[in-house]
Amino acid sequence: MRAVVMQDGKLRVEEVAEPVAGAGEVLVEVLACGICGSDLHCAAHGAELNAATRTALGVELMDLARPVVFGHEFVGRVVSYGPGTAQRIPIGSRVVSMPALLRDQPVYLGFAGPEAPGAYAERIVLSEALLIEVPEDVPTELAALTEPLAVAYRTVAKAELAQHAVPFVVGCGPIGLAVIAILRMRGCGPIIAADLSPERRELARRLGADVVVDPAVDDPYQVWMAAAATDDPDKMAAPTTLAGPLPLCPTVAFECVGVPGIIQQLVAGSPAGTRIVVAGLCMTTDTFEPAQAILKELDIRFVLMYTPEEFAATFAHLAAGELEVAPLLTGTVGMDAVADAFERLRTSPADAKILIDPTL
Structure with missing residues (x-):
């Protein structure tokens, strides 16, 4: 053959x-x-x-x-x-x-x-x-x-999204776009997505992102925090030790780029208490500032593949027409x-x- x-x-x-x-x-x-x-x-x-x-x-x-x-x-x-x-x-x-x-x-x-x-x-x-x-x-x-969507399904599951969480997807390549589709299926939002490519930003819109940002023009972290802003105590994220309560909903970031420097950008730009889920596969050595992550009490998680149950669940959603x-x-x-x-x-x-x- x-x-x-x-x-x-x-x-x-x-x-x-x-x-x-x-x-x-x-x-x-x-x-x-x-x-x-x-x-x-x-x-x-x-x-x-x-x-x-x-x-x-x-x-x-x-x-x-x-x-x-x-x-x-x-x-x-x-x-x-x-x-x-x-x-x-x-x-x-x-x-x-x-x-x-x-x-x-x-x-x-x-x-x-x-x-x-x-x-x-x-x-x-x-x-x-x-x-x-x-x-x-x-x-x-x-x-x-099914397979790449299953990766995104696990990535979103790994985030353990709290009620009212505002997700930020960094990088709108195939996995970032699939993460957006899974977030949309789960009714999360507003979904913020950032990518330097206008073509990828348009795909992000079509797959369900509510706000797309060109990082060369606007600060995506400011856009993200504006979308997460709230004065409702019932929607606010839990306070951290040093920052205390912030007028923000829970914030979750998905790193879907996989190039050196992106994790540190997220460490520096994310609000205190943010959960960062890393799905981008960086093939070279990278660095970030642990002290900043500690002072902000950031939760950084890494994800790979999926379980058989997650693969089957992803296909069930796809077959049911729940994933566009x-x-x-x-x-x-x-x-x-x-x-x-x-x-x-x-x-x-x-x-x-x-x-x-x-x-x-």
Whole structure:
């Protein structure tokens, strides 16, 4: 079968062996796969990412001495079942799944070699236990957004938003936009979003941001605090030790940029007592001023991926039409154009989520 492989930071299309479904596994034809920002990071900073996972978890995410087949945001069609399967979903049905194989040594699809390819390929193997059937009325391209929306779903859950909280989303790339969509679904607001790109700010509006800010023109922190201002004691955030009570609703910030300096900007600009949730994947060393965070009693949290329950809940909301996320989709390419799509995503602020259709 054909697959897009990455090696030495470069992408190419080549023929690889079709994967074989083992016990409890299913062979699936890929219908669509999203290009994730982490794919771009892995191609450009694979060694740094391996160093981070080795230090944090004791393992390397990828074997960079061999080709890697990306692709962890996908929807596919069931082709056949391996041994020891219940076969509860009919062959020919569309499915989504967490990108993992439940083997003795778990495999994270999209970060392994051609023997366990991610969905930058014509066919993949999935674990039957993780499959979710896609209803007929859910478009394939929307189903392919389940995985990045699940990341945003967990990001918002991690914030543990208090009643009357005013969220501030920093960075309107795909994850920031998905966070805005989840916040809107949950009825949070007003939602403040900031990005230097006018194209991204427009996408933020379409996905539910109430106020969008160009940081080159206006101070987003002042805009955020103006939106959070209240003289109602029942809506005010709990007081902190040094700042005491402030005439503000609870404030929560979502860092969705992942470049050095943004966390410190949030530390410096956020009101006392703010919760900061970091979803942006910064691949280089960063610094911030702990004393400022301590004096303000800021709560800084970091988030990655999601649980199986959060993935399933995200898809349920999507299938029920409760997430209006079509504006996230900005293009579809075939395998031969994936390298060009990577370049578009690195350089074009007009693009958010580009899908790969292996049949093109």
